[in-house]
Amino acid sequence: MSVPLLEVRNLECFYGPVMALRGVSLDVPEGKTVAVLGGNGAGKTTLLRTVSGIMDPEKGEVLLSGVPIAGIEPDRIVRSGLVHVPEGREVFPLLSVEENLEMGAYTRRDGGVSEDAAAVFDYFPVLRERLRQPAGTLSGGEQQMLAIARALMARPRIMLLDEPSLGLSPVMVRDIFAIIRRLKEERGVTMLLVEQNATMALDVADFGYVLENGQIALDGPAERLKRNADIREFYLGARTVSPRGDRRWKRRKTWRS
Amino acid sequence: MEILQLIVSGLANGSVYGLIALGFVLIYKATEQVNFAQGDMMMLGAFIALGLGNDSQLGAPFWLACAGAILAMAAIGWTLERAVLRHLFGQPQIAAMMLTIALGFLLRFVAGAIWGHDPLALENPVAGKTLRLGGTVLGLDEVATIAVTVLLTGLLYLFFRRTRLGVAMQASSQNQLAAYCMGIPVRRVHGLIWALAGATAAVAGILFASKGSIDPGTGFLGIKAFAAAVIGGFGSLPGALAGGLIVGLIEPFASRYLATGYAPIVPYAVMLLVLVVRPHGIFAQVHAKKV
Numbered sequence: 001m002s003v004p005l006l007e008v009r010n011l012e013c014f015y016g017p018v019m020a021l022r023g024v025s026l027d028v029p030e031g032k033t034v035a036v037l038g039g040n041g042a043g044k045t046t047l048l049r050t051v052s053g054i055m056d057p058e059k060g061e062v063l064l065s066g067v068p069i070a071g072i073e074p075d076r077i078v079r080s081g082l083v084h085v086p087e088g089r090e091v092f093p094l095l096s097v098e099e100n101l102e103m104g105a106y107t108r109r110d111g112g113v114s115e116d117a118a119a120v121f122d123y124f125p126v127l128r129e130r131l132r133q134p135a136g137t138l139s140g141g142e143q144q145m146l147a148i149a150r151a152l153m154a155r156p157r158i159m160l161l162d163e164p165s166l167g168l169s170p171v172m173v174r175d176i177f178a179i180i181r182r183l184k185e186e187r188g189v190t191m192l193l194v195e196q197n198a199t200m201a202l203d204v205a206d207f208g209y210v211l212e213n214g215q216i217a218l219d220g221p222a223e224r225l226k227r228n229a230d231i232r233e234f235y236l237g238a239r240t241v242s243p244r245g246d247r248r249w250k251r252r253k254t255w256r257s
Numbered sequence: 258m259e260i261l262q263l264i265v266s267g268l269a270n271g272s273v274y275g276l277i278a279l280g281f282v283l284i285y286k287a288t289e290q291v292n293f294a295q296g297d298m299m300m301l302g303a304f305i306a307l308g309l310g311n312d313s314q315l316g317a318p319f320w321l322a323c324a325g326a327i328l329a330m331a332a333i334g335w336t337l338e339r340a341v342l343r344h345l346f347g348q349p350q351i352a353a354m355m356l357t358i359a360l361g362f363l364l365r366f367v368a369g370a371i372w373g374h375d376p377l378a379l380e381n382p383v384a385g386k387t388l389r390l391g392g393t394v395l396g397l398d399e400v401a402t403i404a405v406t407v408l409l410t411g412l413l414y415l416f417f418r419r420t421r422l423g424v425a426m427q428a429s430s431q432n433q434l435a436a437y438c439m440g441i442p443v444r445r446v447h448g449l450i451w452a453l454a455g456a457t458a459a460v461a462g463i464l465f466a467s468k469g470s471i472d473p474g475t476g477f478l479g480i481k482a483f484a485a486a487v488i489g490g491f492g493s494l495p496g497a498l499a500g501g502l503i504v505g506l507i508e509p510f511a512s513r514y515l516a517t518g519y520a521p522i523v524p525y526a527v528m529l530l531v532l533v534v535r536p537h538g539i540f541a542q543v544h545a546k547k548v
Contacts, residue, residue: 078440090435092428103428107440
């Protein structure tokens, strides 16, 4: 097998004395979408921030096409083709939609930027209508679209998406995921997707990891994870009923018992 | 027309306050640090121009001295960020505040040691000349100050709106996390912001020293400019300039029409009033993030 586009090896990360990542390893192959699931505080956001260089890891390696990128400045990581869409629709509120998109292409010096903008509007037509409007006046869903569109402007080899569904209406979540699926299928964008909405994430992903307490508790192809009983109960909300007819009410505390 | 003279001299002083306030706001918006040495950087910029240009000193041509002072202050601003302020990144704001206050004392001491503590005037082509407008006599130095400020404001406006770097500076001050994620070199941008604040301070200093005189204590003007920045809405560049002009305009009228001794209070009283009525200042860009 060829080298995965992104490899994370034994990543350890601290917030002061608190260990947020306890030796996480994962692979994202070229052209695939990999989902990382997990509850609040599992370390999902920390994982993405460390990969994109916003936080420095204590230990471990991050390799982009085999080249180590852990601990280097975020702007150099973006230049090498990895773009992070942070959680919570982080747009530049007082800049116009157009200027936000220009900032997405900040690291690029080639002439293809306006071409890419046209392609981006094909996916997010609403942004074309809002071109001159300050990004802070967009609705939540539009801001999330802008954040993804802005990242695409960097023409990334891999995109990290942190909770794109956070705080959006169910309809908007469906729309966003439909766009993510199109990006994957039509443009072959490689994605590392962090989500609490496991149903949506596993539908679009090829492979999944479950992160718990800063460790990978479970991994496997998305299809298999979807059928996994624990995932079904704890992340997909399915009720499991035991042969005796009573519901399992005492949850397993962790995945590694 | 006496009123016109008061207005022009008020606007000229206000321009200087506005430019210092602009430096406060530039740095605050980008780094969330308040540079209390901004007034002293203005003073140092004036002294460098004077040291290069005055006949008793190096005697370089006026324009060359100005360019030298602006470049030197940009370099000093950049170096300060690089060598000192960068290490306070992520520390409580009070640390940077204390540090810049100390820096102000240091700059005053250095200037005093080199150029002495007596007021000196910057020799310049417009000093003492007048402009006759109808029946009114205006100081050419004051008119030039206003003109230079308008020009600099226009340039800064174009820089922030039209250039990639300018927009990136706005972007990283509005949302630092997103700026990092988009590959904007945030730290380098901070260094450049300090350089820009230093250059602006130098221009303010040159203007101030051209229409009066300068001594190391002039740096305390920074406090008045700080009040101006607060009136305008700390965090808004047009607000900083407007705040400066407001304070500048208040002063000559207050000293003309109020009893002696009360005039210096007025700008600060206005600041209190503004804070009570509009806590974010007149031109505040308040943006509540949608959650």
